[in-house]
Structure formats: C-alpha cells, structure tokens
Amino acid sequence: MKNTWIIAKRDLGSFFSSPVFYSVTTVFLILYGIVFFILLNSFSFASFQTHQLRGADIGLNLNEMVIEPSFQQMAVILLFIIPLITMRSFAEEKKSKTFALLLSSPVRLEEIILGKFLACMIVISLMMLLSGYSIGYLVFAGQPEIGPILTGYLGIFLMTGCYVSMGLFASSLTDNQIIAAVIGFGIALFIWFIGWGAQAAGPELGQILEYLSLITHLQHFLKGLIDSSDLAYYLSFILFGLFLTHRVLESSRWR
Amino acid sequence: MIEVEQLSKSYGPREAIRNLSFQIEKGEVVGFLGPNGAGKSTTMNILSCIMPASSGSVKICGFDVFEQSLETRKLIGYLPETPPLYSDMVASDYLTFAARLRNVPSRKARSAVEQVIEKCSLKDVSNRVIGRLSKGYQQRVGIAQALIHDPDILILDEPTIGLDPIQIIEIRKLIQDLASSHTIILSSHILPEITQICKRVIIISEGEIVAVDSLESLTTRLRNGERLILKVRRSDGETIEKLRALDQTNAVVEQETGQFTIDCEPNANIQDAIAKLALDNNWGIVELKPASMTLEDIFLKLTLEENEVKP
Numbered sequence: 001m002k003n004t005w006i007i008a009k010r011d012l013g014s015f016f017s018s019p020v021f022y023s024v025t026t027v028f029l030i031l032y033g034i035v036f037f038i039l040l041n042s043f044s045f046a047s048f049q050t051h052q053l054r055g056a057d058i059g060l061n062l063n064e065m066v067i068e069p070s071f072q073q074m075a076v077i078l079l080f081i082i083p084l085i086t087m088r089s090f091a092e093e094k095k096s097k098t099f100a101l102l103l104s105s106p107v108r109l110e111e112i113i114l115g116k117f118l119a120c121m122i123v124i125s126l127m128m129l130l131s132g133y134s135i136g137y138l139v140f141a142g143q144p145e146i147g148p149i150l151t152g153y154l155g156i157f158l159m160t161g162c163y164v165s166m167g168l169f170a171s172s173l174t175d176n177q178i179i180a181a182v183i184g185f186g187i188a189l190f191i192w193f194i195g196w197g198a199q200a201a202g203p204e205l206g207q208i209l210e211y212l213s214l215i216t217h218l219q220h221f222l223k224g225l226i227d228s229s230d231l232a233y234y235l236s237f238i239l240f241g242l243f244l245t246h247r248v249l250e251s252s253r254w255r
Numbered sequence: 256m257i258e259v260e261q262l263s264k265s266y267g268p269r270e271a272i273r274n275l276s277f278q279i280e281k282g283e284v285v286g287f288l289g290p291n292g293a294g295k296s297t298t299m300n301i302l303s304c305i306m307p308a309s310s311g312s313v314k315i316c317g318f319d320v321f322e323q324s325l326e327t328r329k330l331i332g333y334l335p336e337t338p339p340l341y342s343d344m345v346a347s348d349y350l351t352f353a354a355r356l357r358n359v360p361s362r363k364a365r366s367a368v369e370q371v372i373e374k375c376s377l378k379d380v381s382n383r384v385i386g387r388l389s390k391g392y393q394q395r396v397g398i399a400q401a402l403i404h405d406p407d408i409l410i411l412d413e414p415t416i417g418l419d420p421i422q423i424i425e426i427r428k429l430i431q432d433l434a435s436s437h438t439i440i441l442s443s444h445i446l447p448e449i450t451q452i453c454k455r456v457i458i459i460s461e462g463e464i465v466a467v468d469s470l471e472s473l474t475t476r477l478r479n480g481e482r483l484i485l486k487v488r489r490s491d492g493e494t495i496e497k498l499r500a501l502d503q504t505n506a507v508v509e510q511e512t513g514q515f516t517i518d519c520e521p522n523a524n525i526q527d528a529i530a531k532l533a534l535d536n537n538w539g540i541v542e543l544k545p546a547s548m549t550l551e552d553i554f555l556k557l558t559l560e561e562n563e564v565k566p
C-alpha cells in the first residue's frame with residue numbers, strides 16, 4: 001500500500017507540472033459551466049413562466065430540472081476528458097523507458113497499477129471539486145434535496161472509476177499517448193452505445209445490454225438510490241479493467 | 256552470488272541470447288563485452304528482473320529471479336541502457352522517489368539522496384529539471400539512482416556513455432571505490448575501461464559466450480605470436496620491403512610514416528636483426544618494443560573467430 005502511494009504521489013506531481021492537466025481541466029470547467037448555465041437559465045425561465053401563469057409559486061423541482069441533467073451532462077463530458085488524463089499513465093513510462101525503474105524496484109505490478117489508478121482518480125476528483133461551485137450555489141440559493149446530490153456524486157465518482165480503469169487498460173496497450181487516448185475513447189463510446197442499443201434490441205438482449213451499459217446504472221444514483229446491484233456493477237467493471245491492464249503489462253514483459 | 260544457467264531469450268522468432276551460463280562471485284567486478292546486438296542489454300534486463308527469460312535460470316544470492324523476484328530486486332541497483340529518468344522531475348525529487356521506491360525508509364531517504372549527489376558530483380544540478388540537463392549529467396543521475404539504496408549488486412549498462420573524459424575518469428574511480436564493497440557487472444564499448452576496472456570479462460557475440468576469463472589469462476592465451484613496434488626517423492619505400500625480407504616475420508604494416516608493426520613467429524627474438532638492419536641502413540631507431548595485445552585486439556579476434564567457425 002505504501003508503494004502504491006509513492007507511485008501515485010509521483011504521478012500527481014507530474015500531472016500538476018504538465019500543461020495537459022491544466023488545459024484539460026480548463027476545457028472541462030468551461031464545458032460544464034456552459035451546460036450548467038443553460039440548465040439554470042431554462043429553469044428560471046420555466047419557473048418565471050409558471051409563476052406568471054398560475055399566479056402562485058408552486059416550486060419547480062430543482063433536483064429534476066437542473067441537478068440531475070447537469071450530472072448526466074457531466075458524465076458525457078467526462079467520457080471525453082478522462083482518456084486524456086489516463087493516456088500517459090503507462091504509455092509515457094514505456095516511451096521514456098522509465099518503466100524499467102518501476103519494474104526493477106521491489107514493487108508489485110498490482111501496486112504500480114493501483115498507484116496510477118489512484119493518481120488519476122485524485123486528479124479527476126479535483127476537477128469535479130472545482131466544478132462543485134455550481135451545486136454549491138444551488139444549495140445556497142435554492143432548496144434542493146441533498147440526498148440525490150450526494151448519491152449523484154457517488155455515482156459519477158464510480159463511473160469515473162470505470163472510465164479510468166478503461167483508460168489505463170488502453171494506455172497499457174501502447175507506448176504512444178495519442179493511440180492510448182484514441183483507444184480509450186473507443187472503448188468508452190462503445191460501452192456508451194451498448195446502452196443506446198439496448199432500446200433497439202429485443203426484450204431479452206435488451207435487458208442484458210441495459211445491464212451492461214454504464215449510464216443505466218447512473219440513473220438510480222441520480223434519483224437518490226443506492227442499489228447494491230449498481231454498486232456491484234461499477235466495482236466489478238473497475239476491477240475487470242484493472243485486471244486486463246495487469247494481464248497486458250505482465251504479458252508484454254514476456255515478449 | 257550470481258549463477259546463470261542455460262539462459263536463453265527470444266524476441267518472437269529472433270533469438271537474442273542462447274544458453275548463457277556463467278557465475279559471478281561476491282565482490283567481483285565483471286565486464287560484459289560484445290559488439291552491438293550481442294545481447295548484453297538483454298542479459299542485464301533479465302538479471303534485474305525487468306523481463307523473464309525464455310528458458311534457463313538465474314539465481315541471485317540464492318533467490319530465483321523469476322520466482323522470488325521481489326526479494327532479488329531489493330538486492331540490485333540497475334542502470335539500464337537508457338537511464339530511466341522522468342524528464343519533468345527535479346533531480347533531487349527524482350532521487351528521493353527512487354529511494355522510496357527501493358524501500359529506503361522516508362526518514363533515511365534524505366541522507367541517501369545527499370550521499371549519492373555527493374558521490375556522483377550532482378550538487379550543481381540537484382535543483383534542476385532532469386529534462387533540461389545535459390546528456391552527461393542525465394547519465395550521472397541515472398547512476399545515482401542505481402546507487403541510492405546501497406545495493407549489494409550493481410548492474411550498469413554502459414555507465415560512462417555520453418560523459419566527458421574527466422567524468423569518465425571520475426565515474427571509473429567511483430566504480431572502483433564501490434568495487435570494494437559491491438558486486439558489479441558492467442557493460443561497455445570502451446575497451447580500455449574494462450581493462451582498468453574489471454578483473455574478469457565475459458565476452459559475448461551473437462547471443463553466445465565466446466570467453467569467460469580473467470584479463471591476464473585472456474591476454475596470454477591469445478598471444479600466440481609476438482608483435483613488435485618499430486619507430487624510425489627516416490624511412491622510404493624500401494624500408495618495409497627490407498623488413499619483410501627478414502626471416503621469421505609474418506606481416507609488416509606501416510601504421511604511419513616511420514612506424515611499423517611487425518608480427519613475427521613466437522619466441523623469434525628478431526629484435527637484434529631488426530636493430531642491425533636499421534643501423535646498416537641508417538634509419539635512426541626511435542623506438543623498438545613489443546606491442547602488448549590490447550583487449551581490443553582480443554575482442555576482435557574472439558568475436559571474428561567465432562563468426563568464421565560458423566557455417
């Protein structure tokens with residue numbers, strides 16, 4: 001565990017000294033800011049209208065109209081942002097031959113992978129924290145339900161874990177960061193499409209596809225529900241991605 | 256200390272090393288010698304647990320590098336062919352990271368870093384970003400990284416490559432100092448370096464060992480026949496002809512004007528004859544001495560012979 005943290009700490013240092021991190025964070029914050037602004041605007045417009053129409057303040061649901069969709073949009077933005085964060089994890093180490101330092105040190109491959117995972121998770125959590133001004137403002141200015149906000153963040157966090165473990169897998173396949181990012185997008189979009197295809201497929205296949213889709217499982221969290229099957233899905237997804245990463249790195253040593 | 260048996264490694268269909276077997280005792284300094292692509296780096300990578308071999312076994316202090324890899328890695332400091340440097344890190348931070356990675360406890364890491372900075376004369380650059388250092392300084396940071404946990408065994412793949420002559424001498428001295436308390440394996444293209452530092456050499460060519468021996472015995476073993484060097488003040492076209500005409504000379508080559516190397520039969524003792532010839536013709540002898548066969552010659556001879564034998 002100590003080794004995991006040593007590796008994570010170094011990776012964090014290199015994130016914070018790289019322009020990639022700052023540009024990705026800026027883009028993320030701008031995109032999310034726009035989404036939030038639009039949602040908030042249409043909400044106030046709608047509530048202004050209902051106010052005028054009915055003459056009384058019946059209170060539109062802030063959770064349903066702003067918070068829920070803003071989490072959904074955040075999930076989409078993250079899909080594009082996270083491969084850019086994970087791409088360098090192994091690709092860069094392989095390219096600059098620094099992987100030899102890790103491999104010749106008394107550190108397990110599992111610890112290396114977990115260290116990278118941890119570093120990426122911390123970086124993305126930081127980005128989400130910076131975007132938290134939006135929800136913070138709503139909590140301050142309106143009266144949203146706090147429960148769904150907390151479970152929503154938990155869901156997004158778990159989903160981020162899935163993206164990161166896919167991204168790490170992509171990065172383990174190559175020593176080229178761009179290729180790692182492209183493969184990362186590819187896998188993430190593919191899994192996204194599974195959920196979309198579920199609606200078109202027949203009832204049985206549809207159910208399976210829907211279970212496999214990342215986004216379906218997010219819905220419950222956004223509604224304020226923590227379902228053990230959703231938790232199990234996300235956690236096993238993450239573990240599976242890390243397991244594949246491990247297999248790839250281990251077998252590449254044998255070649 | 257290090258026992259290598261029947262070690263082979265293939266990259267896909269390409270065989271990089273084939274049935275290497277050798278042993279290295281505690282405290283030895285062994286030179287790994289071979290032309291480009293001989294398999295030196297491959298062997299060193301296997302010894303330092305970077306990658307497993309295709310077959311064969313390596314035992315380091317009784318630990319198997321494949322099965323007890325973590326224990327083995329604690330004993331080894333490794334400088335790969337390309338120093339494993341994070342170009343975005345400050346040198347001293349990098350060394351601290353390496354120390355922590357190599358199980359140096361955090362309260363001792365600082366002094367460990369200071370020591371290697373001192374040893375590898377990195378004081379001036381320890382606060383600079385590695386990517387902006389010159390190649391030689393980067394190499395030194397790479398060496399420092401291998402020393403950081405004071406390992407029993409040091410594996411250095413071409414440690415002096417890219418260094419200036421003064422640094423080369425310093426690093427050699429450093430390696431010689433370390434030799435008293437460490438087992439060291441190093442590969443190098445600079446042959447005199449091996450002569451100076453190593454007591455024993457392992458010469459490999461095309462993935463196979465062609466010689467494992469101490470330097471002295473290699474030199475004597477290979478000196479079948481003598482070579483003399485003659486320097487004269489005045490020479491003309493006939494000089495070489497006259498030398499060739501002497502009994503017992505096999506080959507005479509004019510290296511530069513007035514300097515000849517004369518290969519002759521073993522125990523020929525033709526110095527007298529050459530001196531007389533020179534006096535008679537009034538060449539003006541500057542120097543007449545036996546040429547010691549350098550490691551370079553041995554190296555060429557061994558690796559070339561090996562190739563000739565092959566079908």
Ligand SMILES: Nc1ncnc2c1ncn2[C@@H]1O[C@H](COP(=O)(O)OP(=O)(O)OP(=O)(O)O)[C@@H](O)[C@H]1O
Nearest residue numbers: 266269271289290291292293294295296297298336
């Ligand atoms: N990753 C790899 N994939 C395929 N072949 C490789 C790989 N690494 C090395 N080889 C091949 O294995 C052989 C031995 O290479 P190695 O790097 O061990 O040689 P070397 O003795 O270190 O050479 P040099 O003096 O140039 O450093 C070479 O023929 C090389 O082409």
Ligand SMILES: [Mg+2]
Nearest residue numbers: 295296297336
């Ligand atoms: Mg090499």
